[in-house]
Amino acid sequence: MKYLFSLLAVTLLLTTNSYTQDNNYVPGEIIVMLKYGEPVSRLTNSFGAMGLEVKEPIVEYMNIWLLKFDNNRTGSVTALNEVKKHPSVSVAQFNHYISERSQLMPNDPSFGQQWSLNNTGQSGGTVDADIDAPEAWGLSTSGLTAAGDTIVVAIVDGGFYFNHADLHFWKNWAEIPANGIDDDSNGYIDDVNGWNAVNNNGTIGTDVHGTHCSGIAGAIGNNSYGISGVNWNIQIMGVQGSTSVESVAIRAYGYCLKQRRVYNQTNGLRGAFVVVTSSSFGVDYGQPANFPLWCAFYDSLGNAGILSAGATANLNINIDVQGDIPTACPSDWLISVTNTTNTDAKNSGAAYGLTTIDLGAPGTNVYSTTSTGNFSNLTGTSMATPHVAGAVGFMFSVAPLGWIQQYKANPGPYALQVKQKIMLGVDPKPSMTGTTVSGGRLNLYNSALLMQNITAVNNQNNGIPANFRLFQNYPNPFNPTTMIAFDMPKDGYASLKVFNSLGQEVAVLIDGTIKAGSYQKIFNASSLPSGIYFYKFMTDGFSEVRKMSLIK
Numbered sequence: 001m002k003y004l005f006s007l008l009a010v011t012l013l014l015t016t017n018s019y020t021q022d023n024n025y026v027p028g029e030i031i032v033m034l035k036y037g038e039p040v041s042r043l044t045n046s047f048g049a050m051g052l053e054v055k056e057p058i059v060e061y062m063n064i065w066l067l068k069f070d071n072n073r074t075g076s077v078t079a080l081n082e083v084k085k086h087p088s089v090s091v092a093q094f095n096h097y098i099s100e101r102s103q104l105m106p107n108d109p110s111f112g113q114q115w116s117l118n119n120t121g122q123s124g125g126t127v128d129a130d131i132d133a134p135e136a137w138g139l140s141t142s143g144l145t146a147a148g149d150t151i152v153v154a155i156v157d158g159g160f161y162f163n164h165a166d167l168h169f170w171k172n173w174a175e176i177p178a179n180g181i182d183d184d185s186n187g188y189i190d191d192v193n194g195w196n197a198v199n200n201n202g203t204i205g206t207d208v209h210g211t212h213c214s215g216i217a218g219a220i221g222n223n224s225y226g227i228s229g230v231n232w233n234i235q236i237m238g239v240q241g242s243t244s245v246e247s248v249a250i251r252a253y254g255y256c257l258k259q260r261r262v263y264n265q266t267n268g269l270r271g272a273f274v275v276v277t278s279s280s281f282g283v284d285y286g287q288p289a290n291f292p293l294w295c296a297f298y299d300s301l302g303n304a305g306i307l308s309a310g311a312t313a314n315l316n317i318n319i320d321v322q323g324d325i326p327t328a329c330p331s332d333w334l335i336s337v338t339n340t341t342n343t344d345a346k347n348s349g350a351a352y353g354l355t356t357i358d359l360g361a362p363g364t365n366v367y368s369t370t371s372t373g374n375f376s377n378l379t380g381t382s383m384a385t386p387h388v389a390g391a392v393g394f395m396f397s398v399a400p401l402g403w404i405q406q407y408k409a410n411p412g413p414y415a416l417q418v419k420q421k422i423m424l425g426v427d428p429k430p431s432m433t434g435t436t437v438s439g440g441r442l443n444l445y446n447s448a449l450l451m452q453n454i455t456a457v458n459n460q461n462n463g464i465p466a467n468f469r470l471f472q473n474y475p476n477p478f479n480p481t482t483m484i485a486f487d488m489p490k491d492g493y494a495s496l497k498v499f500n501s502l503g504q505e506v507a508v509l510i511d512g513t514i515k516a517g518s519y520q521k522i523f524n525a526s527s528l529p530s531g532i533y534f535y536k537f538m539t540d541g542f543s544e545v546r547k548m549s550l551i552k
Contacts (some may be wrong), residue, residue, distance in 0.1 A: 024096050025094030025508035029067070029094070030066075030094060031065070031067075049073065050069045050097075052079075106137070107224050118130055118134050123342060124343075125341075143235065145396065147408070150234075151397060154278070155278050157209055157214075159204055160204060161372045164211060166223070166375075167220065170194070172259075186258060199240075213368075216230065217390035234397075253308075260272065263489025279311065288325065302332065304412070314380050316349055316350065319353035324356070327357060332546065335429075336356055338350045338436065339361075340363065341364040344427075344441060350381055353436070357436045359436050360384065364384075392449060420485065423438045426439070426475075427446070438483065488516050494510050498535045501534075
């Protein structure tokens with residue numbers, strides 16, 4: 001125990017050597033940690049002239065005390081410096097004030113109607129059945145990455161009201177409007193505001209639906225007007241591509257991909273830093289085998305660093321069984337979204353699927369921007385999806401600089417890490433358990449915390465983790481599904497198995513040769529009883545076991 005105290009004292013002492021002047025402290029109070037075995041009376045008796053005495057013990061068994069002195073006899077800085085010099089003192093510091101950082105509420109007058117961002121029980125909802133947006137805004141309200149990139153969310157929809165005062169649309173400043181010339185040589189003429197993939201020109205029509213989705217993802221926040229988006233300061237790229245034929249949808253995605261590729265190739269001088277697309281259209285009962293180009297395009301977007309959020313069908317069907325395009329597409333870079341209500345129930349008219357639908361997000365009676373200057377409620381998986389797209393954009397505003405640099409060097413694999421954090425950060429909900437991959441509803445704050453603390457690995461720009469690593473499952477405890485993630489730094493044999501408390505094997509998640517990369521696997525324990533379970537990851541020269549709890 002003496003060694004523990006000494007070690008802590010040395011550690012703390014090192015931090016005090018970098019002390020700088022401050023004024024954020026309680027006048028006349030000092031916190032001290034005394035050396036092991038030193039009585040506090042020895043210190044107080046030494047400074048009777050300044051009236052130093054014990055106010056209260058803080059952690060008495062570690063010899064940490066709160067002391068007070070007479071500010072009329074000596075200045076605070078002088079008192080602290082003198083106390084620090086006493087031979088019985090290991091560490092001394094001021095007793096600083098602390099402010100709470102739990103939430104940041106915007107001043108937008110209609111924010112109170114946005115239950116999806118902050119559910120206080122308004123309109124009969126369940127308190128906290130929301131994505132914890134105010135908590136997340138305490139982390140960031142920026143529309144920029146740590147490297148200074150302007151974050152762009154592409155909304156692929158039926159049209160947009162570009163003059164809405166509560167929306168900040170991306171503009172292609174390298175293009176001269178209405179001159180009939182492709183000024184920036186990107187293959188698109190007069191694409192100042194984006195692209196109309198229906199008519200294949202730069203003239204984009206107006207549409208309530210697309211404007212509503214845009215506001216959910218990125219309405220300007222804290223501007224004393226209207227509402228707040230999931231992001232306060234990102235830019236929305238408007239792409240008109242919601243139509244009755246597949247070729248237009250592919251053309252619309254092609255525009256988003258082109259702008260990001262140009263940005264990548266010119267190091268941000270031209271193009272747009274598109275990090276996610278959001279689309280709220282599709283083909284009910286569509287089978288991926290019949291739509292190879294559409295499904296594959298999500299891989300093309302992903303390899304350039306763009307995730308895609310897709311709305312599932314507005315039908316109460318199992319997509320695993322009955323199919324849907326795009327949400328049954330197998331691309332790793334696609335996030336398939338269903339609709340939850342203000343009580344965290346799955347909307348009765350929304351589709352589901354344990355292996356195809358990734359998560360739920362608020363989509364019922366969602367208040368957002370519509371026609372110029374107006375706002376209204378709309379319902380559907382269309383409204384759930386831009387919440388997720390907006391969350392992806394938000395993740396880039398909180399990601400550390402080292403990670404952003406590595407993402408830009410090798411965007412495809414790193415984009416998948418953003419999806420992983422979105423999935424790991426969900427709030428587990430009974431309505432999503434057994435009906436979605438993650439078993440939960442989007443939580444912006446949880447995912448942002450995971451993203452803020454992500455570690456940039458030394459991967460020599462190849463997207464491969466530096467070390468073997470097995471992560472704690474999430475959620476834990478769980479019922480009945482949980483996600484297990486691990487890093488594989490080189491190709492080879494890997495085994496990921498689950499055992500009960502008796503050591504009996506109950507599930508095999510991986511058993512064979514896999515490629516290097518970051519993986520996540522879903523463990524479904526619906527057929528198992530409550531109890532403690534263990535999962536073991538084993539590969540060449542590495543083995544690790546972790547514990548998890550199943551509670552039914």
